[in-house]
Amino acid sequence: MRSLRISKLFVLRRYGTRVDEGWQAALRTAAVPGPVGVAQKEAYAQISPHMAATMRIFFDIEASLGNYIADVDGNVYLDAFSQISSATLGYNHPAVLAACESSDMKNFMANRPAMGYFPHSKFPQQLEQTLMRCAPTGMDGVTTMMCGSCSNENAFKAVFKAWMNRERGTDEVSDAECDAANFNKGEGNKLSIMSFKGAFHGRTFGCASCTNTRGRIKVDIPLLDFPIVDHPQLLYPLEDHAAENAAEESRCLEQVRHVIRERAQKGKPVAGMIIEPIQAEGGDRTATDSFYRQLRNICLEENVYFIVDEVQTGAGVSGKWWAHEHWGLETPPDVVTFAKKMQAAGFYFQKSLNNNWGPTIFNTFVGDPARLVILDAVLNVNEEENLTPKAAAVGDYVKDEILALSQKYSEIQNVRGRGTLVAWDHPSMAARDKVVGDAMQNGLLLGGCGNQSIRLRPSLTFDESHADEFLHLFEKTLNH
Template sequence: MASRLLTRLSLHSLRSSLSGCRHVSKAAPQAQMEWDYDGPCMKTAVPGPRSQKLLKKLGDIQNVVAINMFVNYEESRGNYLVDVDGNRMLDVYTQIASIPIGYNHPALHKLMVDPNNLSTFVNRPALGFMPPGDFPDKLAESLLSVAPRGMSRVQTMACGSCSNENAYKAMFIWYKNKERGSSSPTQEDLTSCMVNQSPGSPNLTLLSFSGGFHGRTIGCLASTHTKAMHKLDIPSLDWPMAPFPRLRYPLEEFTRENAAEEARCLEEVEDLLEQGRLKGRPVVGIVVEPIQAEGGDNHASVDFFKSLRNIARKHGCAFHVDEVQTGGGATGKFWAHEHWGLDDPADIVSFSKKLLTGGFYFKDELQPKEPFRIFNTWMGDPTKTLFLGEVLNVIRRENLLEEVARSGTALLQGLNALQAQFPGVLSRARGQGTFCAVDIRDEPTRNKVLLKARDKGVLLGACGDRSIRFRPALIFKEYHVAMFLNIFNDVLAEFK
């Protein structure tokens, strides 16, 4: 195994491995990964024979339509995923943006074998009922150490959908508590809610955006507006949806048009809030992603988000920033909303994926007074909090946010260069940090590009109607960018 792992890439060996290619990285920063592989290595088609056999076996048990391949996680390392057929691929998608510091990071292996952590791994307590004695300290060391500005409370959950689902509940409870003031719920409130009627089940709404994705559970689906297949056949809540800006690229060439588009969307937000009030269906909160990920990596300007925050405050709405996919450092800052530069950016910030545990941060006033209002059996998992603490140590020790900024610059520059080289195939290259995307000329071509890239040893992800999104781990360095760009160049050449 050791002979197959990357020990140290010199500038000379890097150039030799990329001879004849346009994209040559600078020498990698000095914090080299001695546990990473040195490049992709493909042995079979994907899915290979073993994956196909396992697909048939699992298909007798559950739905396998979305499965790409089966993975050998023991052999996967760093930025590389290895499947059960021995194919080694540069992973630029990382389990839908959820692997923060690569596969099998030594620091996490060390944490696993530490006998002091044995109890945490053996026992999974009901955190909202009987948490372990060290849980407050573990939260302080992990989640609270990276809390968004103005927030000192956090509620852990298991995944992104349940994080948002419970954040929505918190906003509704907060709103009704404001209405009641010091009063308690009436007997009519308590009785009517048991049969799903008002006033106990009030006619309140949340405002979300076209192209937004917030989860696949029932409440979250009412605010998810990406693919029809996510929502088809599922009863939903009649909540308002505002348009999200559709910016034109390159941004510097369409400043006036993009400003007008954002102003139009903000005006519609205000109209929907006013309509809700007049119809007796008030909008309690606004939920938005800093970058709409699943919906196509749709961006908006800092001014748009600042204005949206002010509109929420003006109308007495809670402002919920969904950082499930953007949180954890991929944009070059730990939270994507930090790019807005606001002292009071949100009332609720939800997270999952790269933070390994789900949950949401919230302001003091959104804390329910009664027990069991925001509750489930596990409410997260202490092992994930333990892992996150070590991930944060690695991020700080290796200056990974700076690494992301460097790699992101190289990635976006490379995508722009490829866009110029293949104007009939690529367009609208965009991104923050390594959280990047590019459009392909149409959906069928996009899907073929993804498969061709996989055949050549690069895993990418789709989003929106015809976009490819890039979601590498935080340890994705400039020489990985160069390696990817060269392979992507070869793939695109087949579609020119």
């Protein structure tokens, strides 16, 4: 195996070929994490117990490349989780490293602008070159933020402002309304965002109020009166359960309409609805494309703003740049939020949501132009190497092979996915957790989700040879 340290040859080579050619998973310690990692975690826990409680390995950045992540003990893992679905081109991709050497990157890092007041001189052009270059169909503008949670949180605020402006027929508010708002009083308090059981939209107060995955992250926190409705629970394989699944989706759609109308009658209107194309943390659950089209139509009929949370599904991994493009909507969403593999974070919106009176949508940095330098490099590589359609092909290959494994190993259930967003179930949470832990001991990083599911979240450069190694390591884990 090649040296773990990245040589100039790797950085300079043309990246039309596989960046991590010749690499494979290899463990150097009897168990992982190894002794160095264990010692560092003990020290880490003394400084930051909140973060130490969730860590898996200490990531050796310099020693990682492509789809392989190294830890501080010299172990190398095939990474099918990609930094919780945020490493777009894998590790130390030469195009990204070159972008980091650019004068723009150095200027933005050394002189970070407070974007709300002092956007840098080229910021409008930078937005056009990056975020608007890959904008979802129908979006008129974009606002940058720092992470997925604050993207969703500020999208909610944009929806609330738009809803109130529409209802009162003006964007003017009185001094009395402002005074009342200072003491958490006012008409806006009646509004809500609808979400779905199994959803995950973040951990800030508004987002946590829309999240329905793990009670542990919400318990003891005073949250908002936001309605959470049923998400379709589809049966697999889909082709064998078409009638049952259609009935389940119809039931959920009727519940959505009923709750919207019921809350309107009670004077607690639903201003917006948020949904993920695939419920990632909730177990990689999804519905048929028809379900989302009908959901969009309900929002139009009931005057509810429609928000699509693409934080974990955007940036090509579904086989389209935006996963909701698979739905074939006649009317685009009102808002699309993004983060993770987009490198930058924020939300796209239609012009009806462009009011920022207050300013309501504001913080010191309002995003980071340095991240857009990296996104520009990602978009270039994606176009040059045709990575998005490749993700569709690789994902289909992986899904087919896991389906084949499910015939041999009965513990693999409900195989599903779109592009490389592939997932399957195990009989229980304990069984799932054991597979994830054992896979790590075999040099494979996987991500658990929901009550008993495993999800794949590899980078866009994850190709068929990586898929073959994944399948080998996964089956080795099942035979453990």
